[in-house]
Amino acid sequence: MAGVTLGDACAKGRGIIKVEVHMIGNVVLLYRGILIAILFACMIPFTGCSGQTAKAKQINVIFRFDDYSAKSSMDTELKIIDAFRKNKVPVTFAVIPFVCAGSEHDPSPQNSLPLTPTKGNILKAALKSGILDVALHGYAHQIVSVREMNEFSGLDYGVQAKKLAEGKKFLEALIDAPVTTFVPPWNAYDLNTLRVLEDLGFSTLSASKAGKAEKTTTLNFLPATCELPQLRNAIGAARNSSDTQPVIVVVFHEYDFREFDKKHGKITYQEFSDLLRGLRSTEDVRLLSIGQATGMINDLTVSRFLLNRSIHTALNLLPSFLVKVYDSRYTDRDHGYSWLCAGLFYVTIILLVALVSFAAGRFMFPRSAFLMNVGIYGSIPLLVTVLVYVFHDLDVTIGRAMIGALIVGISVGTWLCIPSLAKKTHPRKTGPGDENRA
Ligand SMILES: [Zn+2]
Numbered sequence: 001m002a003g004v005t006l007g008d009a010c011a012k013g014r015g016i017i018k019v020e021v022h023m024i025g026n027v028v029l030l031y032r033g034i035l036i037a038i039l040f041a042c043m044i045p046f047t048g049c050s051g052q053t054a055k056a057k058q059i060n061v062i063f064r065f066d067d068y069s070a071k072s073s074m075d076t077e078l079k080i081i082d083a084f085r086k087n088k089v090p091v092t093f094a095v096i097p098f099v100c101a102g103s104e105h106d107p108s109p110q111n112s113l114p115l116t117p118t119k120g121n122i123l124k125a126a127l128k129s130g131i132l133d134v135a136l137h138g139y140a141h142q143i144v145s146v147r148e149m150n151e152f153s154g155l156d157y158g159v160q161a162k163k164l165a166e167g168k169k170f171l172e173a174l175i176d177a178p179v180t181t182f183v184p185p186w187n188a189y190d191l192n193t194l195r196v197l198e199d200l201g202f203s204t205l206s207a208s209k210a211g212k213a214e215k216t217t218t219l220n221f222l223p224a225t226c227e228l229p230q231l232r233n234a235i236g237a238a239r240n241s242s243d244t245q246p247v248i249v250v251v252f253h254e255y256d257f258r259e260f261d262k263k264h265g266k267i268t269y270q271e272f273s274d275l276l277r278g279l280r281s282t283e284d285v286r287l288l289s290i291g292q293a294t295g296m297i298n299d300l301t302v303s304r305f306l307l308n309r310s311i312h313t314a315l316n317l318l319p320s321f322l323v324k325v326y327d328s329r330y331t332d333r334d335h336g337y338s339w340l341c342a343g344l345f346y347v348t349i350i351l352l353v354a355l356v357s358f359a360a361g362r363f364m365f366p367r368s369a370f371l372m373n374v375g376i377y378g379s380i381p382l383l384v385t386v387l388v389y390v391f392h393d394l395d396v397t398i399g400r401a402m403i404g405a406l407i408v409g410i411s412v413g414t415w416l417c418i419p420s421l422a423k424k425t426h427p428r429k430t431g432p433g434d435e436n437r438a
Helices: 006-011 013-047 074-086 117-128 157-175 191-199 228-240 269-280 290-296 302-316 320-327 335-367 369-390 398-425
Strands: 059-068 091-095 098-100 112-114 132-136 247-252 285-288
Touching: 059 074, 059 228, 059 290, 074 091, 074 117, 074 269, 091 117, 098 157, 117 132, 117 157, 132 157, 132 290, 157 191, 228 247, 228 269, 269 285, 285 290, 302 335, 335 369, 335 398, 369 398
Parallel strands: 059 091, 059 247, 059 285, 091 132
Antiparallel strands: 098 112
16 A cells, blocks of 8 residues: 655655645635634624613612721711712621731731721611611631631631621621621632521622532522622623623722722712712612612522523633623623633634644645654643643633643644645555556
């Protein structure tokens, strides 16, 4: 059987390239057609061709003010409460019962500062007027290890239970009302935290969109979805969403106010009050506290949370400019579109890289047996190594996914290129009658 070695292919390389210019041109045209079709398909979810239209519905907006404690600025907090009271808008305050006296980023033992009766009375009065409810925000708001910003995650059930029970009891006594919502500091918690919360009678967790959860948990989930600067866009996205009960939880702190932090503050008290007034008069916006939301929104279950977390994972795999386009069209309930967008994005990257790799191989391999051997024998171990790196845990980042797509694309291009070169370099098989015809 006539065969061609790699050396033969190299020796004949220059002649082959000339003969195959036309063939490569055709292949390039074919790939260009395929890529245009895929890119067009990729854009469909971003262009609004899905047939979704803005519908009349209520967009639930919840304000969550974090870090009320013995150390926080009473002047700022009174101004904030006043803005909510004046505009008749409810708010949830996430309160630290025993804030650490020193730096929250220092895990070594520190004195704690219990919430003062004065601060307790401010909460109590606002609670009584119906514009505020109180959530427990950790215990001391102090990290337990320098490795991560976290006060609970990784600790034993018993240690977490002690902290949460003490914090809950202290706060409830101070404000003379039950506390059933937990907001973990830095939104960090683990499955033990969820079990403790259920056992202690908490009804609701408000952390982040990426947190952990078991399907069996009975807690309500109201994760933070944006900060003050993103609120307008979030409402726009909620209007375009297919979700019939969109929920926006906007988290803010004292340092968001220019009067508190001239350099980093984003809004003045007056602008904030105007924002509340504007929302109050917006027909399709319903303003709730966390406590009110748990009674008025049908589905705050773990199933909804897990669905939204999956979408969050898909969108985290897209570059930010595509996420911005996506956010302007869809919100959390569009699960299929988020994964479709992520999938099409990476298929496009793989095909583009494969095309470049294919063309590069067609040019270089006939000129270098070494490069061809690297392509044949090196690509599979490289691919396996990179895929193990990309998927070594389930927390795949966009950087890891891009590296994976790049190597898959190079491998695919190389594998398509080598057989086609070998085929082209085979001499035509001689048939029995060929001698007579010659
Ligand atoms: Zn906090």
